[in-house]
Amino acid sequence: MRIPWYFQSLASAVLLSFGAVAPLHAATITFDTAISGSTSSAFDGDGDGTDDVVFSTTDPSGFNTVGPGANQNFIQEPGLEGTTELNPDLRVDFLNGAEDGVSFGFALDSDVSDPGYFASIDLYDSSGDVIGGASEVADFTTTPAGISSFPEGQVTAEFSGVASYGTFDFTSQNGRYIIDNFQGTFGSSEGIPVPAPAPLALMGLSLAGLGFSRLKNRM
Numbered sequence: 001m002r003i004p005w006y007f008q009s010l011a012s013a014v015l016l017s018f019g020a021v022a023p024l025h026a027a028t029i030t031f032d033t034a035i036s037g038s039t040s041s042a043f044d045g046d047g048d049g050t051d052d053v054v055f056s057t058t059d060p061s062g063f064n065t066v067g068p069g070a071n072q073n074f075i076q077e078p079g080l081e082g083t084t085e086l087n088p089d090l091r092v093d094f095l096n097g098a099e100d101g102v103s104f105g106f107a108l109d110s111d112v113s114d115p116g117y118f119a120s121i122d123l124y125d126s127s128g129d130v131i132g133g134a135s136e137v138a139d140f141t142t143t144p145a146g147i148s149s150f151p152e153g154q155v156t157a158e159f160s161g162v163a164s165y166g167t168f169d170f171t172s173q174n175g176r177y178i179i180d181n182f183q184g185t186f187g188s189s190e191g192i193p194v195p196a197p198a199p200l201a202l203m204g205l206s207l208a209g210l211g212f213s214r215l216k217n218r219m
Contacts (some may be wrong), residue, residue: 027052027187031080031180037062041080042095046187053186054093059083067109067178068150073141074105075152079180083106088167089177094186098123098163102184106138107152108172113139119155119170119177123163132159138172 027045027054033040039062042051057063065078082090106119120135136150163186170177 001147002055019086026185027190029053029055029182029188030076031065031182033080034080036065039063045182046189048187048189050188052095053133053182054095056091056093057082057089058086062175063072064102064178068107068128071143071149072152073143073148074154075107075178075180077180081178084170084172084175084177085165087169090168090169090179091145092096092168092182093105093176094163094185096190098166098184098186099161099163100185101132101156101158102163102166102182102186103154103156104179104182105152105154106170106177106179106213107148107150108170109176110138110151110173112173113137113151116172117151117172119153119168119179121155121166121168123135123157123159123166126164131161131163132157134158166172202209 001060014089029043029045031043033043039059040056041063044050044055045052059082060132061083064081067077067079067081068075070077080090102121102123104121108117108119110117115137117139118135120133122133123131125131134155134157138153138154140151141148141153147155
């Protein structure tokens with residue numbers, strides 16, 4: 001028995017009316033397009049040509065994009081380098097919101113590793129309420145070239161809800177930090193499937209029923 005083309009189309013319309021699930025992939029900001037001296041820069045993390053985040057600092061000197069060098073695990077220059085003397089030291093705004101969690105690599109301008117030298121991030125919703133955060137102590141790590149030149153680490157923060165922005169704080173011996181490879185679910189090509197309004201879904205079911213009825217009468 002062959003199913004008429006119009007019934008196949010109606011069945012497809014019913015399935016689409018309930019929303020299609022789109023796969024989620026983490027966006028990644030490598031800061032390769034960062035401009036030294038800028039106090040605010042927008043970045044596209046999912047490669048679709050639309051900016052996803054804006055990183056900003058209140059430091060009038062802006063960001064640097066170099067340092068600490070090649071002998072690191074979590075930094076592949078250029079990164080985003082700045083002062084640790086601000087409060088907060090750095091801010092990220094999610095232009096499309098962020099979900100689930102974020103992570104980033106960092107290194108600190110310090111001659112020694114110490115529990116007092118660390119990086120942290122707090123995530124906020126659109127109302128300014130904290131919905132998550134994390135911190136990580138910097139340490140010297142083993143790299144292919146030996147021991148990392150500066151203490152470094154990776155911060156991973158999970159949260160519930162939708163983050164509107166995040167703030168970073170860094171503490172280092174000599175007052176500078178650098179971050180790289182900022183990742184998370186915040187790309188403009190990512191999203192949650194939206195169910196169709198109830199009337200549309202019911203109309204799809206009605207049309208499908210009509211298709212079944214016509215098919216039965218022809219059998």
